Amino acid sequence: MTGAEIVLECLRREGVEVVFGYPGGANIPLYDALYNSPIRHILTRHEQGAAFAAQGYARTSGRHGVCLATSGPGATNLVTGIADAKMDGVPLVCITGQVRRPVIGTDAFQETDVVGMTLPITKFNCVVMNTEDLPKLFAQAFYIARSGRPGPVLLDIPVDVLKEKLEMWEYPEKVEVPGYNPERKRDLPFEQLIEMLSASRRPAVIVGAGAKWCGATKLVRELLDRLQAPVVQTVHGLGTVSEDRPYYLGMVGMHGTRQANIAVSHCDLLLVLGARLDDRVTGDPAHFAKHAKMVHFEIDPVQLNRVRPVDLPIVGDMAKTVEQFLAALPASLPDWSGWLAETRSVANPPPKEHVGTGKPSPTRLLEMLFDRMEPDALVAADVGQHQMWTAQRASGIAHPRQFVTSGGLGSMGFALPATIGMQLAFPHRQVICVTGDGGFQMNIQELATVQRYSLPIKILVIDNKYLGMVRQWQQLFWDRRYSEVDLYDNPDFVKIGEAYGIPGVLMNKDTSMEQQLREFLAAPGSAQLVVECPAEANVYPMVPAGAALSEMILEEKKS
Amino acid sequence: MTGIAIYFFNISGAMMRVLNCFTRRGLLIQAVWCAPVGDRHRATVLVEAKPITIEQIVRELNSTVGVDRVEMLEKPSAEQLAQRHAPEVSKGDNGSTVIKIAGPLEENRFLVEWLGASG
Numbered sequence: 001m002t003g004a005e006i007v008l009e010c011l012r013r014e015g016v017e018v019v020f021g022y023p024g025g026a027n028i029p030l031y032d033a034l035y036n037s038p039i040r041h042i043l044t045r046h047e048q049g050a051a052f053a054a055q056g057y058a059r060t061s062g063r064h065g066v067c068l069a070t071s072g073p074g075a076t077n078l079v080t081g082i083a084d085a086k087m088d089g090v091p092l093v094c095i096t097g098q099v100r101r102p103v104i105g106t107d108a109f110q111e112t113d114v115v116g117m118t119l120p121i122t123k124f125n126c127v128v129m130n131t132e133d134l135p136k137l138f139a140q141a142f143y144i145a146r147s148g149r150p151g152p153v154l155l156d157i158p159v160d161v162l163k164e165k166l167e168m169w170e171y172p173e174k175v176e177v178p179g180y181n182p183e184r185k186r187d188l189p190f191e192q193l194i195e196m197l198s199a200s201r202r203p204a205v206i207v208g209a210g211a212k213w214c215g216a217t218k219l220v221r222e223l224l225d226r227l228q229a230p231v232v233q234t235v236h237g238l239g240t241v242s243e244d245r246p247y248y249l250g251m252v253g254m255h256g257t258r259q260a261n262i263a264v265s266h267c268d269l270l271l272v273l274g275a276r277l278d279d280r281v282t283g284d285p286a287h288f289a290k291h292a293k294m295v296h297f298e299i300d301p302v303q304l305n306r307v308r309p310v311d312l313p314i315v316g317d318m319a320k321t322v323e324q325f326l327a328a329l330p331a332s333l334p335d336w337s338g339w340l341a342e343t344r345s346v347a348n349p350p351p352k353e354h355v356g357t358g359k360p361s362p363t364r365l366l367e368m369l370f371d372r373m374e375p376d377a378l379v380a381a382d383v384g385q386h387q388m389w390t391a392q393r394a395s396g397i398a399h400p401r402q403f404v405t406s407g408g409l410g411s412m413g414f415a416l417p418a419t420i421g422m423q424l425a426f427p428h429r430q431v432i433c434v435t436g437d438g439g440f441q442m443n444i445q446e447l448a449t450v451q452r453y454s455l456p457i458k459i460l461v462i463d464n465k466y467l468g469m470v471r472q473w474q475q476l477f478w479d480r481r482y483s484e485v486d487l488y489d490n491p492d493f494v495k496i497g498e499a500y501g502i503p504g505v506l507m508n509k510d511t512s513m514e515q516q517l518r519e520f521l522a523a524p525g526s527a528q529l530v531v532e533c534p535a536e537a538n539v540y541p542m543v544p545a546g547a548a549l550s551e552m553i554l555e556e557k558k559s
Numbered sequence: 560m561t562g563i564a565i566y567f568f569n570i571s572g573a574m575m576r577v578l579n580c581f582t583r584r585g586l587l588i589q590a591v592w593c594a595p596v597g598d599r600h601r602a603t604v605l606v607e608a609k610p611i612t613i614e615q616i617v618r619e620l621n622s623t624v625g626v627d628r629v630e631m632l633e634k635p636s637a638e639q640l641a642q643r644h645a646p647e648v649s650k651g652d653n654g655s656t657v658i659k660i661a662g663p664l665e666e667n668r669f670l671v672e673w674l675g676a677s678g
Contacts, residue, residue, distance in 0.1 A: 126571030
């Protein structure tokens with residue numbers, strides 16, 4: 001077998017059914033082997049699209065996402081997607097072609113040091129210098145990507161390794177990586193935790209993405225049902241707790257609900273279940289849960305004490321730690337219903353966007369979208385204002401892998417390719433891409449991929465002819481000095497979609513929202529709905545960067 | 560000055576990942592000694608950083624693929640290491656290489672032996 005054939009066989013052994021990529025000089029042998037392979041290859045129109053599509057596949061299915069690129073520019077085009085996967089803890093396996101071994105280091109045509117470049121944004125990467133090492137390295141790469149806190153890995157394979165033939169090879173039965181033991185057993189101080197819980201008068205819980213990646217959603221739900229204390233979720237936690245739970249207060253953080261942010265600000269004990277607690281969640285760390293003791297359930301010790309000291313770390317896989325905690329919980333817990341009622345009595349003001357222009361309101365439109373889409377529809381949001389509007393509306397969804405967005409790196413251009421991967425992971429579910437006019441144009445070429453594979457993705461473009469989130473910050477914190485955010489000369493997105501073979505309509509009046517949205521969702525194949533929104537609609541509530549969570553701006557100041 | 564000894568398996572990229580934990584935070588690595596120790600490698604890094612940053616680095620190192628364990632050096636050891644400089648190398652009158660080593664011979668026995676030179 002050639003190295004390329006061995007690579008595909010390794011992928012098959014790992015259960016890979018679909019890969020996303022783009023061919024080039026240094027990975028031709030791999031594409032030659034794919035020609036007869038049962039593994040399905042999806043040709044994107046840019047390597048960044050391949051990385052995001054693989055992420056969409058991984059985020060919704062929980063399986064590895066795999067992407068291929070050639071050396072040099074092909075490899076560098078993956079970089080944003082890799083960094084994005086590192087931030088959000090997504091198991092992404094990247095396979096890049098490299099120039100042949102004898103010319104590595106000579107600045108050969110399309111040579112780049114992608115291993116050096118991606119060292120800080122991968123969990124593991126290497127140049128495969130010996131064909132014999134391919135099986136071991138693939139087994140290690142897949143194991144590292146999915147274990148512990150998931151993340152991206154990259155194998156850079158010189159073209160002559162892909163061409164070299166091996167008579168004999170074996171895929172390892174057991175994987176060992178020296179110096180990597182994510183399943184290390186640790187002491188779990190549940191007695192102390194139960195003491196803290198029993199002494200608490202105002203506990204609150206933050207739920208992050210950890211529950212879903214550990215396969216602990218059911219256990220976390222059971223725990224929260226037992227506690228009956230105020231619960232909030234991060235953007236990536238959405239779907240772990242649904243809005244029908246009486247203790248659920250919504251999304252926390254910069255654009256979270258007032259109830260959620262107030263509960264976290266005033267609690268005396270904060271249980272963090274698998275969340276990184278980045279600055280968008282905490283606001284000013286000095287004021288974050290200032291009067292609370294903090295207990296952090298986390299698989300990756302790196303995430304502890306990052307923004308604020310933790311009083312009690314519970315390090316481990318939440319499928320195990322939460323299960324053990326449930327078993328250790330006493331039959332009777334304090335009654336926190338008074339505190340819960342107090343948090344619920346805080347008013348959550350309805351969105352006020354300063355509209356009234358006759359144009360469709362983005363928040364109302366998204367409200368209608370979530371009400372009318374299929375209950376198990378998968379939604380990806382791009383990055384910007386529409387992302388936060390969508391997250392606010394997705395705050396109550398019932399499935400933890402239903403809503404996908406680039407929350408950590410905040411990569412514009414994420415959503416359209418991500419939905420390609422999502423649709424391929426779940427061909428029979430409704431898949432909706434919510435994007436803005438800025439982000440859409442960053443990977444607009446992937447419309448060709450949607451069309452080529454007849455993917456029935458519904459693409460909703462919220463077009464306010466601005467880089468809206470930056471404009472909002474410039475409006476609120478930079479004296480309305482709108483510097484380089486005006487996209488007044490956007491192209492006609494409907495025509496562009498049609499040129500790619502994707503039918504679309506323009507929605508520019510609030511009177512036709514209902515009917516146009518229904519037709520859009522009912523379209524049998526892919527469809528595009530371009531929504532011309534009021535240019536200066538803002539996302540509220542908003543915690544200004546660096547302010548405490550309790551210092552929310554709730555609505556537009558009258559000017 | 561803080562000294563940290565990192566024991567790691569010399570798998571692909573591990574050494575660079577170790578050093579990157581420092582450099583990604585904008586820290587200037589003052590000195591680093593790295594060599595095999597048994598079946599592992601040890602990198603001893605000297606760096607000036609706030610205690611909270613050091614704490615974050617140690618946690619990150621412990622989660623880095625390939626790293627076996629991390630040890631903080633006692634403050635006096637770190638300070639002593641910080642005083643250590645590479646020996647001065649020059650050409651002798653007869654064309655030979657002259658290496659000047661500071662300090663008593665006893666303390667530099669290893670280096671002298673390694674150079675194959677006599678005291």
